Amino acid sequence: MSAPLRLVLFDVDGTLVDSQGSIVAAMTASFDALALPVPDRQAILCIVGLSLPNAMAQLASQHSAADQHRLVEGYKDAYHAHRLEQGAASSPLYPGARQVIEALHAVPEVLLGVATGKSQRGLDALIEAHELERYFVTRQVADHHPSKPHPSMIDTARAETGVDAAATAMIGDTRFDMDMAKAAGVVGIGVAWGYHDRSALTAAARVIETFDQLPQALDDIWT
Structure with missing residues (x-):
């Protein structure tokens, strides 16, 4: 099975x-x-x-x-x-980001996506610049949704992929990301290297300090 x-x-x-x-x-x-x-x-x-x-x-x-x-x-x-x-x-990847994306992408049952306040034009240009086109099966942008923390981006990503809420995780650096995850009924994992202080990520199930901690955090949550 x-x-x-x-x-x-x-x-x-x-x-x-x-x-x-x-x-x-x-x-x-x-x-x-x-x-x-x-x-x-x-x-x-x-x-x-x-x-x-x-x-x-x-x-x-x-x-x-x-x-x-x-x-x-x-x-x-x-x-x-x-x-x-x-x-x-203009927008460099954070240390470890590419390696973790590649590692998660290599797991057959794991699907990757994006939920961002960027425009479609901005996201597509960034993904192309970093040669990440093959990794993300769903891309949710501000052009087509209410602003975070409305759950629309996550709900649509789940509908597109057919993944249950209990098997979905939202990774983000702001309280808007974590509040969106909570509103959508999915787990939120905060990151400590972003633009909102760690103290603002109150809705996060946990907060990671470095990208390489993400796979273990996901394993802990899902197992």
């Missing part, structure tokens, strides 16, 4: 890749273009993981909806330009 399928979903920014340089630079450019005060770095990193309109609504809550829309479009343009200029270097 074959083993039951498992689904491991990864957040991207702050979990798989360290994109904070590009995020802060693009956010700074978008506010500068409208001559608006730029939020500080920590405020910017605190909204990573939210869909861009939701993130901007928090960062620019004192500004009009029209200005928030302009900020969103300015951010998209600046981020895209930064990625074209720097390629994969």
Whole structure:
């Protein structure tokens, strides 16, 4: 009898890749273009993981909806330009990420996916830059879902793969990821190297310190 399928979903920014340089630079450019005060770095990193309109609504809550829309479009343009200029270097993989992805992918019953606040264009470009196309069987992005922590991304990934909630894990660095996992009824594993402080990951079943701890954490949870 074959083993039951498992689904491991990864957040991207702050979990798989360290994109904070590009995020802060693009956010700074978008506010500068409208001559608006730029939020500080920590405020910017605190909204990573939210869909861009939701993130901007928090960062620019004192500004009009029209200005928030302009900020969103300015951010998209600046981020895209930064990625074209720097390629994969704009969002390097965290140490151990590729090795763990390859190891999990090699297990026949384990399926890998992505659930991210990035756009489809942004995710596809990042996956191509790092040559990760063959690893992720489901890719959920902000274009097609409510913002995290709504469970829609996880629910859709499970529907696409046919994996039960009890056999699904969400890996992420923010409270939005862990709250999304809880809302979807799946286990959340927090990572300590991302953009939210460990203390914010209260909904996580556990928090790992390095990527190489992930396979054992999954084994412990599922066995």
